[in-house]
Amino acid sequence: MVKAIRVHRPGGPEALQLEEVDLAAPGPGEVQIRQKAIGVNYIDVYRRTGAYPAELPFIPGHEGAGQIVAVGEGVDDFDVGDRVAYVGALGGYSEARNIAADSVIHLPKSVGYEQGAVMMLKGLTAQYLLRRTFRVKKGHRVLIHAGAGGVGQLLCQWARALGAKVIATVGSPEKAEIALKAGAQHTILYREENFAERVKEITRGRLCDVVYDGVGRATFPASLDCLAPLGMFVSFGSASGPIEAFDINLLAQKGSLYATRPSLFTYIAKRDDYEDMAEDLLHAIKRGHLTIEAPQSFPLAEAARVHAALESRQTAGSMVLIP
Template identity: 60%
Template sequence: MVKAIRVHKVGGPEALSYEDVELPAAGPGEVRVKHRAIGLNYIDVYDRSGVYPAQTPFIPGSEASGDVVAVGEGVTEFKVGDRVAYTARLGGYAEERNVAAKVLVKLPDAIDYETGAGMMLKGLTAQYLLRRTYKVQKGDTILFHAAAGGVGMIACQWANHLGATVIGTVGSADKAKLAKDNGCHHTILYRDEDFVARVAEITGGKKCQVVYDGVGKQTFPGSLDCLRPLGMFVSFGSSSGAIEAFNIGILAQKGSLFATRPTLFTYTAERADLLAMCDDLFAVIASGAVKIPVTQRFALKDAAEAHRALEGRDTTGVTILTP
């Protein structure tokens, strides 16, 4: 038996139940991992609340790091004692779990467990956003919403490193300082300022090549008005609610814009792509150009408290659950 957080009926943070769960032996193609650190992400809220339907009961959690304690039949890439990290749908909020070997990667010695747990989903999300969905180039101007969040703080450092001018929206003066300390050249307090007007002011009316939006309903369609002609709107989350259906003709009206709704798990579906993305992420972290800011820690048993903080926008950077 291992301790884990399970959801028996979707709902609020109170739906997270800390309990004993029976864990079978690792099956063919599986690796048993003893978790050292577990990442907290907004997708966990979507799962817990039923926005992303899952069969109950389920264990939430989509990224973690730890040690290999057993390997199943047919697994040759990993051995007992390997330090590993992964991002995978569901199953992370547990002391130990069985995970498919195809989603695991070896954690370099230079990267600690908390960094490993905090960088897989969030760091790989930043990687595909900046390097694949829209390939940020030196001289670009980008807008990143929720710049003091987990993905935002990683992506803004990385975009700055790539030579872009980085504009970030944040919810408070404290978060503005955090964003500026982590790569933003300009910050906009979205609760107090019209972010569309401020982007136009900052850019001298030229606007941005790309807008990265994990907020959703609250920032749409304003995000489109921050783009120059032929710019790209990248919607990768919906922390304020989903964007409702809209007339695609609005993209023509606002300058022949591109719009996309990518997901990490599409980009990492092929193992070769996952490994290449991890190599890119690990390299930029090892160089010191991007740091993974672990700013909050909760015990796994206090996952409900962590969810309340996340939904209340009281967290910044990376939040870790410790088994």
């Protein structure tokens, strides 16, 4: 038996219930991980509310880090005692879990468990956004919404290291300081300022090559007004609610723009791609292009309180649950 957070019906933070559940031995192709830290992400909120449906009851959580305590049949690349991190199927909010070995990577000793738990989903999201969806290069002008958030800070850091001119929107002066420290050269208080007009001022009318938007409804369609002709709008999250259907001719009217709604799980579906992306991420950390700050940590039993803070957008940076 292990302690885990389960959801029996979609709802608010109170839907997260701490329970004891059975944990079987790992099956073929699986490893069992005794978790040291569990990443908390906005996708966990979407799962809990039913916006991203899951078969009930379920244990939320898609990333974590810990030590392998058992190995299933057919697993050759991992051994008992290995330090690992993962992003993968549901089941993260638990003291221990089984997961497909294909979802796991070796965690270098130079990266702590708490950092490992938050570098996977957020770090690999930053990797595919900056290196695959739109390959940021020196001189590109980049707008990052929610620049003080967990993914936002990583995007600011890495885009700056790649030589981009980084503009970030934030919700408060305190969050502006966080985004600036992360690498943004300019910040915009989107609740007080017209961010599209400010982008025009900051870029002297040249606008941006790409907009990375994890906010959603509150920042669309004004984000399109921040893009230069042939620019790309990348919607990777919906913290303020999903973007409603829109007339695709709007993209032509605003400069033959591109728009995409990518997902990490599509990018890491093939093991080779997953390994390459993780290697690139770890290399960026080693070179100092990316610093995974120590996340805020909370007991596993306080998952509901953490979700309430995350939904109210009162948080900055990354958070982990500690079993």
